[in-house]
Amino acid sequence: MAPTSTQQGNAKVGTHNAPAKAGGRGAPAPGSRLAEAFEAVERFPVLIESRERVIAAATAETARIGELVEAVEADVALTISVLRFANRSGLVAGGVGGIPDAVDVLKPSGVLAIAGTAPSFDFFESNGGWELKPERFRVHALATQRAASQIGRAIGWVERDELAVAALLHDVGRLVISRLHPGYKVYFDAISRTPEQRLRDEREQLGIDHPLVGGVLARRWNLPQRIAVAIERHHADESDGLAALVATADMVAHYSQGEAISPDRLHASAERCGLSPVALRDLLYELPLPHQESSRISEPCPLSARELDVLRHLSEGMVYKQIAGEMHLSVSTIRTHLHNVYGKIGAVDRAQAVLTARDRGWI
Secondary structure, X not given: OOOOHHHHHHHHHHHOOOOOOHHHOXXXXXXXXXXXXXXXXXXXXXXXXXXXXXXHHHOOOOOOHHHHHHHHHOOHHHHHHHHHHHHHOOOOOOOOOOHHHHHHHHHHHHHHHHHHHOOEEOOOOOHHHOOOOHHHHXXXXXXXXXXXXXXXXXXXXXXXXXXHHHHHOOOHHHHHHHXXXXXXXXXXXXXXXXXXXXXXXXXXXXXXXXXXXXXXXXXXXXXXHHHHHHHHOOOOOOOOHHHHHHHHHHHHHHHHOOOOOOHHHHHHHHHXXXXXXXXXXXXXXXXXXXXXXXXXXXXXOXXXXXXXXXXXXXHOOOOHHHHHHHHOOOHHHHHHHHHHHHHHHOOOOHHHHHHHHHHOOOO
C-alpha cells in the first residue's frame, strides 16, 4: 500500500533531525524531538488580551458569539486549540475547519475553559523560551489573515471561515522548526530575502521546510484536508485554489510590513487565485491604511423585514433560541426564515448570509 501524504510528511520531517549519540544516550531520538516540538506548538501561548476578550464574550449575561469568534480568530494559539478540541469529537464529517462551527461544537463554556487554562503572553514579551517571538509571529499571521479576507471578498470566495484559519496558520510549521533548531536565524532576515529564498535555505540547511511541517500539523489536528493542503502548498510554484489565495495574502502581508517579495511571483499567484491586476494594485494600496468596514448597496434587498431581523440578531451573536424569544417566534420558524434567506441570496451558512447582508448594506 502506498504511504499517505501524512506518512510521507512525517517520514520527511523525522529524517533530518539531529541523531542521538552512540549507544542511545545523550541527545533525544529524532522522533522524540519532533514529538516534543509538536507538543510545544500545541502549548503555544495565548495573547492575554485575546484571553480577556474571550472571557468577556463568553461570560456575558447572553454569550456574545460574534465577539467570541472574532477573539479566537485573531489568536494563533486559541485557533489551534479550539479546532483541535472541536475535531476530537468526530461529529463533523471531513473535520471542523472554521471557528464559528468549532464554537457551535464546543459551546462558549468550552472555549472559555480552553482560554482559561492556556499559557499566555503579553504585548512585547518573549514568552516561554520561543526564539521566534509569539508577538512577531502573531503580527504576520494577522496581516496575512487580513489580506486573505480582502482577497476573498474581491474574488467571491465562499468558504471565508476556512480561509481565515488557513491564513492565520499558514506558517505554523515555522514554530516547529524554531523549536527543533534553536539559533536558526533565517527567519529574521525578511527585509533582504524573499520568503522563497528563506524557504530554500530551510531545505538546504535543515533538510525540511515549514510548509511541509505545517501540513503534517494540520493533519495531526484533524483539520479538513483542504486546509492542510493549503498550508502545505502555499509556497508551491503552481499552487491553486485555497493555497494560491493564502500564498498571495502571505506575499501581500510581507510587502505591507516592508519585507522583501518577488513581484513576478506575487502577480502570478494573484492570477492563479483569480485576483485581477487592478484588484491587486488596490489591495497593495489599501492594506497599510486603517481598516474600515464599508457597506455598499449593489442591488435591491430581496429579504423580508423578518428575515432581515433574523440576520441582525445573528450578527449580534444570538443563537436561534435567543432570536426566537426576542421575536416571539418558534425556533423552527427562525430556521425557516434563515433557510429562505439562504435561497434568496445564495448563502451556504449563516456566517456567509450575515457577511453578504453587511457587504450589501442591508443590515
